[in-house]
Amino acid sequence: MPPVLHHLNSSPQAPERVVVLGAAGFVGAAIARRLSDKGAAVSGLTRRDVDLQADGAGDALAALLLHGDALVCVSAIAPVKNLAMLADNLAIIDTIAQALRKQPVAHVVNIGSDAVYADSAGPLTESSCAEPGSLHGIMHLTRELVLTEAAGEAPFATLRPTLIYGADDPHNGYGPNRFRRLAADGEDIVLFGNGEERRDHVWVEDVAELAARMVLNRSEGALNAATGTVVSFHDCAELVSSHFDRDVAIKSTPRSGPMPHNGYRPFDPAATLGAFPDFAYTQPADGFAKVHAATAGEG
Numbered sequence: 001m002p003p004v005l006h007h008l009n010s011s012p013q014a015p016e017r018v019v020v021l022g023a024a025g026f027v028g029a030a031i032a033r034r035l036s037d038k039g040a041a042v043s044g045l046t047r048r049d050v051d052l053q054a055d056g057a058g059d060a061l062a063a064l065l066l067h068g069d070a071l072v073c074v075s076a077i078a079p080v081k082n083l084a085m086l087a088d089n090l091a092i093i094d095t096i097a098q099a100l101r102k103q104p105v106a107h108v109v110n111i112g113s114d115a116v117y118a119d120s121a122g123p124l125t126e127s128s129c130a131e132p133g134s135l136h137g138i139m140h141l142t143r144e145l146v147l148t149e150a151a152g153e154a155p156f157a158t159l160r161p162t163l164i165y166g167a168d169d170p171h172n173g174y175g176p177n178r179f180r181r182l183a184a185d186g187e188d189i190v191l192f193g194n195g196e197e198r199r200d201h202v203w204v205e206d207v208a209e210l211a212a213r214m215v216l217n218r219s220e221g222a223l224n225a226a227t228g229t230v231v232s233f234h235d236c237a238e239l240v241s242s243h244f245d246r247d248v249a250i251k252s253t254p255r256s257g258p259m260p261h262n263g264y265r266p267f268d269p270a271a272t273l274g275a276f277p278d279f280a281y282t283q284p285a286d287g288f289a290k291v292h293a294a295t296a297g298e299g
Contacts, residue, residue, distance in 0.1 A: 012216035022074030030208035058098025070107040097150035123268035155220035166204030195234030203287040226267035
């Protein structure tokens with residue numbers, strides 16, 4: 001797999017069909033919608049169609065694929081917090097690989113994670129060291145390696161988003177998604193420490209747009225999905241709270257452990273701009289405002 005994304009289509013063109021594996025999920029649903037909006041024929045597969053952890057799931061998935069398909073792999077149990085979750089995800093990866101070996105497709109696009117990278121004091125790029133320091137990162141790197149091999153002669157591309165936010169996020173993880181829900185419910189926003197860690201946050205709609213472009217351009221290689229802007233969690237909380245008519249208290253709490261990623265995880269988005277010169281990331285202040293507008297009336 002080339003370290004940086006390049007396109008095999010001279011201009012964007014929809015494949016015969018796009019199969020989105022995990023189409024009922026937060027990210028998968030956004031990708032399926034975006035592809036449909038761009039005129040692609042989309043078949044969204046969910047657990048109702050095939051349980052990727054069930055016996056015989058590889059054969060069942062293979063029966064749903066066609067040679068001319070582009071397969072977008074989103075299905076995962078995330079974030080991976082323990083060995084049992086890692087084992088479940090490895091079973092899912094094995095199922096997808098079995099299906100691809102039995103029924104090859106025309107293109108494979110994987111939705112991964114920036115967790116594959118080792119921590120770095122400088123901005124991360126697509127060529128940064130893939131040396132994960134978490135079970136979640138180990139799962140995603142294993143997924144990339146296995147699916148690269150299973151794709152065979154088909155081009156393989158992987159999109160590695162950083163922290164994703166959006167209105168429909170089901171995980172309620174620490175950050176703008178949780179902060180918005182706390183504020184909407186009339187509760188205080190509670191930070192780890194003083195919220196001083198600086199992280200990149202990418203809007204799910206930007207992730208969907210990049211994934212769709214990768215499909216239409218028949219891209220191969222790797223691409224990070226990160227804005228290049230780092231924002232502290234405290235500043236995230238202030239941005240989120242600014243959209244509410246009432247005062248939202250932002251409180252600090254003592255830390256119980258070290259800051260993840262040493263408190264700083266920057267990215268260089270140059271490869272995104274090189275691959276898609278007309279694309280511009282939605283910056284956090286604008287993205288948080290869009291999510292708030294989309295969720296007005298909740299709580």
